[in-house]
Amino acid sequence: xxxxxxxxxxxxxxxxxxxxxxxxxxxxxxxxxxxxxxxxxxxxxxxxxxxxxxxxxxxxxxxxxxxxxxxxxxxxxxxxxxxxxxxxxxxxxxxxxxxxxxxxxxxxxxxxxxxxxxxxxxxxxxxxxxxxxxxx
Numbered sequence: 326x327x328x329x330x331x332x333x334x335x336x337x338x339x340x341x342x343x344x345x346x347x348x349x350x351x352x353x354x355x356x357x358x359x360x361x362x363x364x365x366x367x368x369x370x371x372x373x374x375x376x377x378x379x380x381x382x383x384x385x386x387x388x389x390x391x392x393x394x395x396x397x398x399x400x401x402x403x404x405x406x407x408x409x410x411x412x413x414x415x416x417x418x419x420x421x422x423x424x425x426x427x428x429x430x431x432x433x434x435x436x437x438x439x440x441x442x443x444x445x446x447x448x449x450x451x452x453x454x455x456x457x458x459x460x461x
Contacts, residue, residue: 328388331450332458335381337456342374343448354441367444368435375425378418378451385409385458398422410457417450 349357349367354383357363392408394400398419405415420453424443427435 328384332381332384332388335377335384335454336459338377339374339381339451342377343371343452346370346374346444346448350445354437357441357444358437364437364440365374368440371427371440371443372428374448374451375421378454379422379425381454382418385461390418397425409461414450414453414457417447418454421447421450 326382346367349363349370352363372416377395379400382404383394386400389405389407389409394403401410401415401418401422404410405412410418421443424439
């Protein structure tokens, strides 16, 4: 599989996860937190969309033969350094990586207020990233 095909597949996956998450936006914070199945689904799909966004960034870095990152967040720093994404978008996506790390490794520290905020307001940063990558 070519690197370009891998990037296209990653974009498709991110869009699929964003669509799924969009279905949960209709619920109030209270409804989401109260229903353990919906809550778990939201948290899992947030993890997946962020992880796939990281993988997409890695694919772009590989395709463009840019320097290798030492951690997930650095992927977005590298894309900013190479004028692929803005500093502001880079910083927002790095915050998403931190959020993903809490979901994956520090689950007990997960603040549902932040989960709800990400669901309602922060997915637009991933959508913006997808648009930029598609235009490359």
